[in-house]
Amino acid sequence: MEGLGxxxxxxxxxxxxxxxxxxxxPEAVELLLAALLSGGHVLIEDLPGTGKTTLAKALARCLDCSFQRIQFTPxxxxxxxxxxxxxxxxxEIFRFREGPVISNIVLADEINRAIPxxxxxxxxxxxxxxxxxxxxTRVLPRPxxxxATQNPIEQEGTFPLPEAQLDRFLFCLHIGYPSSAEEKSMLHAYSSKEPIHALRPLxxxxxxxxxxxxxTQIKVEQSLQDYLIDICRATRTHKAVAVxxxxxxxxxFFYASRALAALRGRDYVTPDDIKYLGETVLTxxxxxxxxxxxGGLTGAHIVQEILETIPVPVFGEENGHAE
Incomplete structure (x- = not known):
């Protein structure tokens, strides 16, 4: 496909x-870029100090787009x-003062601290x-x-996001702690100055x-579209799921699978693309x-069970077609 390279x-x-x-x-960065290419929004949920805000700010610095950070408070x-x-x-006239949401990239920091x-x-x-x-009505700039970021363990003074709000986030990412080697590299990189200041628009x-x-030109074979729909529909009929x-x-899910395939240099989606995105999109x-x-069951457990249960289409990557 022309332009894919x-x-x-x-x-x-x-x-x-x-x-x-x-x-x-690299997985978190890749998913963030996949969301950007598919027109979705991202909720970054993890423990304090794991780099949630830094990740969002680093992406914004690499893009020559308008950027605003909103610190959500009660x-x-x-x-x-x-x-x-x-x-x-x-x-003697009314004027409009733009809010920070009228930007290409909006960082909603600690979004669950604001009132509903x-x-x-x-x-x-x-x-x-x-x-x-x-x-x-004013149309927001494109892209x-x-x-949004939130801390899942600190509940005092927070307001859980309603289901309608969560459904508007394409992905929910979890960064996690770095390994010992990665943490040593971080100390070295940040020893003199923060590397984020060296980033420039790319x-x-x-x-x-x-x-x-x-x-939008990435191919998704009909059997893979059926596979994706079967996964989503299985979450609605699972005995442990209310909604x-x-x-x-x-x-x-469909848009994100195409974006991920493009990021990986392919003009077609594979079953592995869909399985890779399942938990991030659905949980x-x-x-x-x-x-x-x-009883301790989580959405991740449900999605993983569904991905292991639903038959995967036989797929020939040499021609990009399901069989």
């Missing part, structure tokens, strides 16, 4: 640059996110790529992506939009029944 090479530059800041986590109001109209006494009313101000932005204030918004269009993956999840969307949840 350029996409892979240019995106690899970004991966390498971000990898100098977040060491030993006193943050919706207008602080979306913007508001104010009366200009000098000119403020959290909901992102719903229209994430779902429709626009913001409506006082009856006037547009929300990178891609423009126009190039990103072009690469996103290229991803399974939505059709929005199926569509995002955070599942609502388990109370008894199973109290």
């Amino acid at each position: 350029q996409l892979q090479a240019r995106i690899q530059e970004v991966q390498n640059a971000v990898g100098k800041v977040i060491m030993g986590k 006193d943050l109001m919706p207008a602080d996110v979306t913007g508001y109209n104010y009366f200009d006494q000098k000119d 009313r403020t959290q909901s101000s992102l719903l229209e932005c994430m779902g429709e790529g626009q913001v409506t204030i006082d009856g006037v 547009f992506i929300v990178l 891609l423009t918004p126009v190039e990103l939009e072009g690469f996103k269009k290229l991803c 399974g993956a939505s059709p929005r999840a199926s569509l995002g 955070h969307r599942l609502i388990l029944k109370p008894r199973e949840r109290m």
Whole structure:
């Protein structure tokens, strides 16, 4: 496919640059870029100090896009996110003051610390790529992506994200602790100055939009589309699940599999692409029944069980076709 080699090479530059800041986590960086190419949003959920915010900031620095960080707190109001109209006494007219959400890349730091009313101000932005204030709708710039972080263990003073909000995140990423060798490399890299300050823009918004269009040309054989749908539908009928993956999840899963194939230099999706993305796309969307949840069962367990149960289409990678 024409342009696929350029996409892979240019995106690899970004991966390498971000990898100098977040060491030993190539999978998380790859998934973040896959979300960007598929037009999805990402929730980064992990323990304190594992690099959630740094990962989001490093990606933003590598892209020549507008970037805003919003520190979510209990006193943050919706207008602080979306913007508001104010009366200009000098000119005696109402003017609009843009909120930080009107940017290409929005970092919603510690999103679960804001009250539900403020959290909901992102719903229209994430779902429709626009913001409506006082009856006037403004289209957000392209590309547009929300990178949100939250700490799963600190519950005091937090407000859990509602299901409608979680469903708008394409991926939920977990970074995890580095290995001993990676932590030693981190000490060396950060010994004199933070490497994030050395990052420079490597891609423009126009190039990103072009690469996103290229991803729409990635082939997904019908048997693989059926396989993807079977996985999503199985979450809705599982005996331990109260609410399974939505059709929005199926569509995002489809887009993400194409983006991942493009990142890996292929013009076709394989079953391994779909299996690789399964937990990241689906786990955070599942609502388990109370008894199973109290018994220690998690969404990840359910998704893994489904992936092991549903038959995988026989696939010939030499021609990109399922058999």
